[in-house]
Amino acid sequence: MKYDLVILGATSAALGIASEAGDRYHILILNSTSMVAYEFINAYKPGTGWEKEPESIPARTIREELLSENILCTGNGRSTHIYSAGSVFCKAFRALKADILLETGLVSVKEKDGGYELSVYCIGGFQTIYADCIIDTTEREIGIRNKSLNCLLVNRDQSELFPSIFPEGAEFYPDGDETVNSAVMRYPVTNDTTLYQARHQLIGYWARRPEDMKNWKIAAVGLCFDVTPSIGYRKISKTHFLLPSAWQVNPLIAMDVGFALGRSAGI
């Protein structure tokens, strides 16, 4: 299989890149799991900067859908539960003019004949893919500063406010939504911690929570880490870019940044 552009990670940034460049280039998006825009949605990363209008049309379209789905609040413009947006992003990815391989792991990348030879592993086994250009929207190459495993806490008692004094060892972001009394907990872990280890640590931490938080139950645990990449962008060469989506403050801005890179003459 030969592509003009291979994008690593079905991230929000990847969505922006492929939205812009899909008409002009033969694009493949490779993703190791079945989740898309996972760096926000499945990481339970609340995001910030929601008041800012995205610039690109694809990001604006997504924003409109999030508003109509009541995922994005109209009042203060901030996201209350971006983790609910999986279907909206799946629809957007499916509409792309790009091939997408989910559940496909990257085995190796080699430079070859002025381009790249990628070995990947998917349900069909090993496959070799050739690309003229690579954009890595994951943090795999660029590294991370820190990471956390986030989870969603829910209290069945609608009237019980989230305690004003939080226990140490985690950060809390009450959703501030009238439908469900919920909050995102951000539980930091060391960079070498696996998801499996982090999940057990998080559960152990929550088992020791203070008495006034006993009614706050874990509703869902992140299926990937909430990460802060080391830097937001690096151009390795004219045909190799690193644009970790998780660097951006929310998926709409990540789409904008991806869109801009997709438009740049370098690709």
Place this chain on the structure above:
Amino acid sequence: MIYRRMADGIPRETAADDIAFDRHYDVIVAGTGTAGSFAVLAAAMQGVSVLGVDRFSGAGGMSTFGYVDGYYYGANGGMYEKIDREGKALQDEMFLGKVEAKQYLLEKKAADQGAEFLFETVVTGVYLNGKTVRGISVLTEDGVQNLACEMLIDATAEAEVCAMAGCAVDCGRQSDGKTRPYTSVKVWVTEEGNIARTNHDSGYINQYDPKELSNAILAAHESQLLGEFRNKHGRVLFLAPSIGIREGRRILAEETVTMQKILDGDQTKTPLFYAYSDFDKHGKDNALETELLQDWYVASNLSTVCLSVPISIKSLIPKGYRSLLTAGRHIGVDHDTASLVRMKKDMFKCGESAGVCAALAVKKGVQPIDLPYKEVREILQETGCLQEENNVGIMFDDQYRRMQVRWLTDENEIRRELAGDMPGIAIYSCKRLGNRMAEELKQWMSGADGNELLRSNCAIALGLIGDKACLPVLRDIVRNRDSFYYKDNRRTNQLRTVIAIYLAGKLGDMELAPMLKEILLDEREYGKGLYHEITKTSYLFNPNRNFNEVYFQVISYAAVSLIRIMEKHPENQEFRKEGLKILKEAFGDDFHIQKTTSMPEGTFEYASMQNIRDYVNRYCRKKL
């Protein structure tokens, strides 16, 4: 030693005499999902070294990452019950739902027994000496590792390692190769703060085509935005990352369990566990299933009857292979049986059995097939994995009817049952008795004296036996577009017109052809009463108001029966020519799809009629 792996969907083999393994385990379990997670735990509890490998970041598979948090049938007993009990207590303390609690406990208990896990890791190849497995290669975040083992359990549900190793596998149904429809799960929290999950069948895929799989995942999750599947209240938490694929490759085992053997009572005497369910096939396109299943499910209307099925070690072993076991829905069963032997409780027990057998075999230095059954049985009986109480035979087992099915032999009893609206057992009993019942059935049918149920039920029973004396009655049923539904089951009860079309087709009734032509080609057909009067079908199986179930069943059976009739009369070229013309015209466009549903392409509802259309068009292309 040889190394086998898949590349571009094809098994490849290379010499591997110089391989240096990074680590060695007594037992490696590939896939720590529903079955594999219990294989890890059970093997570790036998005191051997165990490694569980999985592509997800934790154990449980469809139970956790697919968020299938409840049970549909399956036999009780086994290690899972303790996990469930303890999980409930942990849930009450910490979690809104049970899934995370059970996953945590399962992983912790296995680790406490010394088991290791390699998560976010895929198996990429297998090392063999001849047909004896020696180890695997895996791809982790840190790169490729080679791991040796004494015993490998393929618990991938897709027979991934078996396929790599070159074991014989089968997949899908004979008519068109399709497997059961897959499902997607949405997890949400209600306004009351409770966890809820909703799922709907999402279509058909070939999960071994990476692009098709990827598109199916996105399409299934996107379909949650359709009006039919939206939540009116509450808030979506996430879409289960693992879509629910109900069927895939199945191994050709040392002993393959078939539907015919189950119905004939030809079963193993050395079970590891009992599976228990109905033939829970999900798809609505019954016409494309095996005739045996249609005889049972459609003609006899026994769709929700449950059967206990004993599974032996031989059904877990790929034929001819050593040091390799399977655990999961890919064990040695045929396509029909795969819809029954797949329930969570049973897959837990399948994993537990495989784990125990693998560990015992390592400790004794023998192959699992050579293990002393008495010793295995005692271990499995201790946890309740194997218990004779689970050998319940054939049952109606739901809130409407809970009773053992006893096949009838007494003529008076058969006649009495055939005069009612729940004649399924009597009809299938006639099939079992065969021609011995033909004369009585003909007499009862002709002397029914206005007992319309007795007349038509005798015709159906005769049809199943293969006696053409039933045809005039069956034609009457079709001619009248009889809208009667039988009542044997809590759901998926069959429409008499559909049964009649099926049986007349099976008997090759050329006189039915003009009626089939009318059904398939006359645009006035859709206006007929039965397609609109029955607003609530007895199917009630993932019911969707945007799907005309009656129309779908009648059209699909009309098409497939016409093909069956043509196949029964290969000498009649004129009839064949006319038949192909009818089919081409009927399915040359999407007319019947549009009449059946307005759901978009890619949805289960659309795909159900598309399957029929594809099947018919393929047949026409082949014959023209």
